Amino acid sequence: MAKNIEPKLKKIGDYLKLEDDTIFKIPEYQRSYSWGISHCDKLWQDILDYINSGNKDRYFFGTIIINCQNNDTVFELIDGQQRTTTFLLLLKALLVRINAAIGSTVQDDESENLCRGLKERRRKIMGILYKAETEVISDIPDMAADKPICNSSPILENESINERYKKELQTILSSTDYVEAESNVETDSRRHKDNKYTNFFRNYKFFYEKAKELSDSRLNSFAKTLIESCEVIEIKSWQVEQAITMFNSLNSDGLPLYDADIISSKLYAAADTNKVKEEFTGLWKNLKDLLDELEHNGIANIDAVFMQQMYYERAKNKEHEIVSESGSVNVTTPGLKRYFTEIKPGLLNDPIGLCTQMINLAKIWEKVSAYPVMQVLLKLNYNAKLFLASYFHRFNSDEISEENIGDIAVCLLRLFAILELVDIGYSSSAFKTFLFGESVKLADPGISAQEIKSDFDKHISGRWNEEEIKKYVLEYDKNVLVCLNEYLFAKENGLDFMLGAKYDIEHIMPVSGSNLDEIRKDAQIDSKEEFENTVNKLGNKILLEEKINRAIGNEWFRTKVSTKLLAKTGYIDSRYPLATALVKKYANDGKPYWLKTDIEKATNAASERIVNFIFGK
Numbered sequence: 001m002a003k004n005i006e007p008k009l010k011k012i013g014d015y016l017k018l019e020d021d022t023i024f025k026i027p028e029y030q031r032s033y034s035w036g037i038s039h040c041d042k043l044w045q046d047i048l049d050y051i052n053s054g055n056k057d058r059y060f061f062g063t064i065i066i067n068c069q070n071n072d073t074v075f076e077l078i079d080g081q082q083r084t085t086t087f088l089l090l091l092k093a094l095l096v097r098i099n100a101a102i103g104s105t106v107q108d109d110e111s112e113n114l115c116r117g118l119k120e121r122r123r124k125i126m127g128i129l130y131k132a133e134t135e136v137i138s139d140i141p142d143m144a145a146d147k148p149i150c151n152s153s154p155i156l157e158n159e160s161i162n163e164r165y166k167k168e169l170q171t172i173l174s175s176t177d178y179v180e181a182e183s184n185v186e187t188d189s190r191r192h193k194d195n196k197y198t199n200f201f202r203n204y205k206f207f208y209e210k211a212k213e214l215s216d217s218r219l220n221s222f223a224k225t226l227i228e229s230c231e232v233i234e235i236k237s238w239q240v241e242q243a244i245t246m247f248n249s250l251n252s253d254g255l256p257l258y259d260a261d262i263i264s265s266k267l268y269a270a271a272d273t274n275k276v277k278e279e280f281t282g283l284w285k286n287l288k289d290l291l292d293e294l295e296h297n298g299i300a301n302i303d304a305v306f307m308q309q310m311y312y313e314r315a316k317n318k319e320h321e322i323v324s325e326s327g328s329v330n331v332t333t334p335g336l337k338r339y340f341t342e343i344k345p346g347l348l349n350d351p352i353g354l355c356t357q358m359i360n361l362a363k364i365w366e367k368v369s370a371y372p373v374m375q376v377l378l379k380l381n382y383n384a385k386l387f388l389a390s391y392f393h394r395f396n397s398d399e400i401s402e403e404n405i406g407d408i409a410v411c412l413l414r415l416f417a418i419l420e421l422v423d424i425g426y427s428s429s430a431f432k433t434f435l436f437g438e439s440v441k442l443a444d445p446g447i448s449a450q451e452i453k454s455d456f457d458k459h460i461s462g463r464w465n466e467e468e469i470k471k472y473v474l475e476y477d478k479n480v481l482v483c484l485n486e487y488l489f490a491k492e493n494g495l496d497f498m499l500g501a502k503y504d505i506e507h508i509m510p511v512s513g514s515n516l517d518e519i520r521k522d523a524q525i526d527s528k529e530e531f532e533n534t535v536n537k538l539g540n541k542i543l544l545e546e547k548i549n550r551a552i553g554n555e556w557f558r559t560k561v562s563t564k565l566l567a568k569t570g571y572i573d574s575r576y577p578l579a580t581a582l583v584k585k586y587a588n589d590g591k592p593y594w595l596k597t598d599i600e601k602a603t604n605a606a607s608e609r610i611v612n613f614i615f616g617k
Helices: 012-016 035-052 082-105 109-130 143-150 168-175 178-184 199-213 216-229 240-252 257-274 278-294 302-316 335-344 345-349 351-368 373-378 382-393 402-421 429-443 449-463 467-475 479-492 518-523 528-535 547-551 557-562 577-585 596-614
Strands: 006-011 023-026 059-069 074-079 156-158 230-237 501-509 540-543
Touching: 006 012, 012 059, 012 082, 012 216, 012 230, 023 082, 035 059, 035 074, 035 082, 035 199, 059 082, 059 557, 074 082, 082 156, 082 168, 082 199, 082 216, 109 143, 109 216, 143 518, 156 168, 168 178, 168 199, 178 199, 199 540, 216 230, 257 278, 257 302, 257 335, 257 345, 257 351, 278 302, 278 351, 278 373, 302 335, 302 351, 302 382, 302 429, 335 501, 345 351, 351 382, 351 402, 373 382, 373 479, 382 402, 382 429, 402 429, 402 449, 402 467, 402 479, 429 449, 467 596, 479 540, 479 577, 479 596, 501 547, 528 596, 540 547, 540 577, 557 577
Parallel strands: 023 074, 023 156, 059 230
Antiparallel strands: 006 230, 059 074, 501 540
C-alpha cells in the first residue's frame, strides 16, 4: 500500500542533510538550471535583512515537492530544483570563505569563540555537501586532507534532458577552493567575461564575492542563520503522478512555475506509460538542443514552440470558427497549460508524435531565420510567428525554402507594417480577428498560398487607402520600418540584404552632438523646432553596422560618407544598401552636404516604396 503524502517543516540544514545512501535527483523532464544573479541577490539580501531584523521566528523559503523512489533512497525534485541547487552553491561559497577565515583568524582568547563557531560551521557544511562524519573533518582546513572528502559521491544527480551542464554543480562542489573551481568549470568561447560561464558558476562566484565582503563574525552568523534559522516545507510523495498533481496545484496558486514545465512532465509521464521513454528522451534532447540555439538568437524557446503548436492545433481543428452573435471570429485563446491538460489532453498521449512535430518546427525556424524577408518580419511583431508556424506545418524541414514560404511571409509583413503605422492595436478586428480567421487556411495544405494572398490583398485594400498609409509613413518617426525600407530598397535595386545581429539605426543628420547648430545651418534648417521635426523622419535613417556607427558618432555628413577617420570607419565600409548607395552617390563630390531637402526626398522615396509594397504593387 502506498504511503500518504508526508509534509514536514524543516531547517534548510536538515532538509539538505541526506543519509549516506540517499541522493537528490532532478528528473528527466525538468527545466535546466535557470536562476540568475537577480535571484541569488534576492536570496542573499533576504537572509541579510532577516539577520538585521533580529527576528526570532524562522525565515521561510517555500515548499519543496519530492517524489520518493527506490525505497526512499532517491529524492526526485518535482518542485524545488532551482532553490536546492542554489542552496548548495551558496553553502559551497560559504565553506570556501570559512576555510580562509579559519586560516587567518588570530589565535588569541578574544577570537577563540569565533574560531570555534567557524569550525562548527565548516563541519556542518561539509557534513551536508559531502555526507562526511564529524570525526573525519579536520579542525584546520587542509587541501590534501579535504580533497578526498570533496571528491565523495554527489549529493545531487541531474538527469534533466534539458540541462546541458549536468556535471557543473559537482565540478564546483568537488573543488577545494575557488581557483580550482574556476579552472575546471565549463566555458563558452563565443562569450566574454562572466557571460562565458554557466549559471552554476556565475551564481557560485556571486555568492563567493558576497561572502568575501563579510567580516569573519558576520560570515559565521550568516552561515549559521542559513543552516539553522531558514526553513522549507518538504512534501514527500510516493507516487509521481500525485507529486506532479501537487506541482500543478501550486502553480495555480501563483508560484513561479512554467506551463511548459508542466506540459513536458505530462509528456514524460505518458512516454513512460507507453514504454517509449528512451525514444522520447532522445527526441526531447534533440528538441532542446535546437531550441537552445534558437533562443540564443532570439527566435524561439520551448514556451514559444508550445504556443505555436497550440495555435496550429486550434487552426487545424477549426476551433477559431466558433463565432459570436455579431458574426465575429472567436479570438479567445486559452492558456497553454489549460489547453494541453484540460481541453486537448489527448495530444499528450502521443509524446513521440508531438515531439517530432515540434522538432520539425524548430528545424524550420533554424532555416527560415536566415531569410532576409523573415529577419525583417520578425522585427515587426512577435505575433507573426504564431501564424507562420501554422503554415510551416505543411512542410518537412528538408523541403522548406524561401520560395515556398515567401508569399505568406510577405503577406504578413505587409499587414504588420500597417500595424506599425496606424493607431489601432493588434487586438482589433483589422488584425487579430482577421488573422485568426485566416489561420485555418494557413494550416490547411489543401489551400494554396495564392488564395491566402488574395485574402490579404482584399483585406488590406478594403480597410485602408494608399493616401492614408502614405501620410502615416511620411510622419513616421520610430525605427522598426527602417529595416523594411532598407530591405525594399535592396530588392528594388537587385542588391544583397542581410539584417544581421549587430546593427544600429543611424541618423544621417545627427540628433545630438557639439556641432549640432553648425550642422543644422549647413542643412538649411532654420529653427530647432524644424530640426526636431525633420531629423527623425524615415529618410534620415539607415541601417549601419554597430561597430561603424559607434566609431563615427556625430560626425559631419561629408566625413561619414566619404572618408575614414584614422583607425575608424565610415559608410564606405558598410554592407548595408542605403549606406552603400550614399557612398556611391557622393563619391565625386568634394564637399558633400546632407540637406533638409535630401531628407524630404529620401522620406518621400521611402514612403512610395513602403506604400507600394503594402498594397501589393
